Amino acid sequence: MSAGLKYFERLNYLSELVEKQKTGCASQLANTFDVSERTIYRMIADISSFHNTPIKFSKEHNSYILEYTCIY
16 A cells, blocks of 8 residues: 555544544544654644644544634
8 A cells, every 4th residue: 555545544534533523632643543743733734724624622622623614
Protein backbone atom coordinates (compact mmCIF):
# COMPACT_ATOMS: atom_id res chain seq x y z
CA MET A 1 0.00 0.00 0.00
CA SER A 2 1.39 3.39 -0.89
CA ALA A 3 2.04 5.94 1.84
CA GLY A 4 -0.30 8.41 0.10
CA LEU A 5 -3.21 6.00 0.14
CA LYS A 6 -2.61 5.14 3.78
CA TYR A 7 -2.61 8.87 4.65
CA PHE A 8 -5.84 9.35 2.68
CA GLU A 9 -7.51 6.46 4.54
CA ARG A 10 -6.41 7.90 7.88
CA LEU A 11 -7.69 11.30 6.80
CA ASN A 12 -11.09 9.87 5.92
CA TYR A 13 -11.34 8.05 9.24
CA LEU A 14 -10.26 11.15 11.18
CA SER A 15 -12.83 13.21 9.27
CA GLU A 16 -15.55 10.78 10.38
CA LEU A 17 -14.38 11.03 14.00
CA VAL A 18 -14.41 14.84 13.82
CA GLU A 19 -17.94 14.84 12.40
CA LYS A 20 -19.07 12.47 15.18
CA GLN A 21 -17.15 14.52 17.78
CA LYS A 22 -15.31 11.42 18.99
CA THR A 23 -11.63 12.20 18.40
CA GLY A 24 -10.16 12.66 21.85
CA CYS A 25 -7.09 14.89 22.16
CA ALA A 26 -4.15 15.05 19.73
CA SER A 27 -1.99 12.67 21.77
CA GLN A 28 -4.79 10.08 21.85
CA LEU A 29 -5.23 10.41 18.09
CA ALA A 30 -1.48 10.09 17.56
CA ASN A 31 -1.54 6.80 19.47
CA THR A 32 -4.62 5.59 17.58
CA PHE A 33 -3.09 6.33 14.17
CA ASP A 34 0.48 5.47 15.23
CA VAL A 35 1.77 8.85 14.01
CA SER A 36 3.21 11.96 15.64
CA GLU A 37 1.07 14.71 17.10
CA ARG A 38 2.46 16.99 14.38
CA THR A 39 0.96 14.66 11.77
CA ILE A 40 -2.39 14.84 13.57
CA TYR A 41 -2.28 18.66 13.44
CA ARG A 42 -1.45 18.47 9.73
CA MET A 43 -4.35 16.07 9.15
CA ILE A 44 -6.74 18.34 11.05
CA ALA A 45 -5.58 21.29 8.93
CA ASP A 46 -6.20 19.25 5.77
CA ILE A 47 -9.72 18.35 6.91
CA SER A 48 -10.40 21.98 7.86
CA SER A 49 -9.26 23.10 4.43
CA PHE A 50 -11.37 20.46 2.69
CA HIS A 51 -14.52 21.44 4.59
CA ASN A 52 -13.58 25.13 4.35
CA THR A 53 -14.53 25.29 8.03
CA PRO A 54 -12.35 25.87 11.09
CA ILE A 55 -11.82 22.90 13.39
CA LYS A 56 -11.28 23.53 17.08
CA PHE A 57 -10.77 21.37 20.13
CA SER A 58 -13.77 21.31 22.47
CA LYS A 59 -12.94 20.53 26.09
CA GLU A 60 -16.65 19.95 26.68
CA HIS A 61 -16.74 17.14 24.10
CA ASN A 62 -13.07 16.11 24.50
CA SER A 63 -12.96 16.15 20.73
CA TYR A 64 -12.03 18.20 17.71
CA ILE A 65 -15.18 19.61 16.14
CA LEU A 66 -16.13 21.48 12.98
CA GLU A 67 -16.85 25.08 13.88
CA TYR A 68 -19.75 25.97 11.61
CA THR A 69 -20.67 29.59 11.31
CA CYS A 70 -23.98 30.77 10.01
CA ILE A 71 -24.05 33.80 7.76
CA TYR A 72 -27.43 35.46 7.26
